[in-house]
Amino acid sequence: MRGLYALKPWYTNRLASVLRFAVARDVSPDVFTAVGVVSALGAGVAIAFGSWIIALVLLAGRLAGANLDGAVARAQGVSRPWGFVLNELGDRAGDLAMFAGLAVLAARTDSLDWGTGWVLVAAVCATLPTFASLSGAGAGAQRLNGGPFGKTERCAAVVVATVVPAWIPVISVVIVVGSLVTTALRLRSIHRVLSTAPAGPASTSAGTP
Template sequence: MLNRYARAFFTRVFTPVARLLLRLGIGPDTVTIVGTLGVVVGALAFFPRGQLLVGVLVITAFVFSDTIDGVMARMQGRTGVWGAYLDSTLDRFGDAAIFAGLAIWYFEGGDDRVMALLALACLILGSLVSYAKARAEGVGLTANVGIAERADRLVATLVATGLVGLGVPDVLLKVVLALLLVASAITVAQRMLTVRRQALVGV
């Protein structure tokens, strides 16, 4: 949902940044890689130590690279297979780092096994959401449906985590993760049913 409504806005916002980076000789692949490294470091260096707000701020500073690299690629006329593949693959690293960092903290210093298990479940279901779409495209079908796309899951998780880092009770993050878990499971089911309908029509 956020992908549809926010893409145009952030494209306008980050176009000057993308233009500047291209003038400096920095390519979109470099921005993709640096952005992913920043997200991974922010999640795994700060979340496991309970520094949730700092981790969210670092991640947020780098997560917009996912938009900037796309703008840069379009400016260069390089919207090809490699860029899309690199971007999608590295997104999985960033997402995994965020939920793994939360799981580590709540298994250890945070001392909340339920929260840790919810974070791990969101990591797994989030990967399945992405896989369901990628596998559909791999067999020549589409699965562009679902109530919990990547942007939705990421924003909800980071906002809730940041608020907990500011002192809001942990129960907020627990509720958000539980809702994301349910929404992700529904999204996987939606994508599977969509692919099934397409496959049966093709028979």
């Protein structure tokens, strides 16, 4: 179940002209990582003030940056481990900015503060699918992305919550449940892959005596 992540190739194709320009001008993939982060920061501010149209445009920019950094790196043949690190840090910063803006909007519009509390819970749960994927990648499995409730779904949910702030608690619950289900499905896939992989050296994560 890939969710809206299945649309990534389609979205990347819409950005083909930008990709060709970046390759022709030898633009660093890190530029697009930075564009994604800056767009997410701007979206966080827009969300905090309830400007959902601006938030929608900037979150689309965030997703564009996240799509293009990897696409440009592959097209230029410069994929590198440090680029992976920057991409992951950029994604986490983008999520943090988005949920921070939603928490501010909830605090401004929810007299009972239920929305703010649920946004904070949702922000924590939204990190779990990534933790599962990175843990699996560290153990030798493929880095998993997508749904049923991944980054694209989180962006869409936050935009809806910005349009109708009264729905923030309900949408936050949806994010919590969706994130937990996604985490469970990713862990199941990772377990299936790792359980059939050849045994490697014993882990030394516990330290040396």
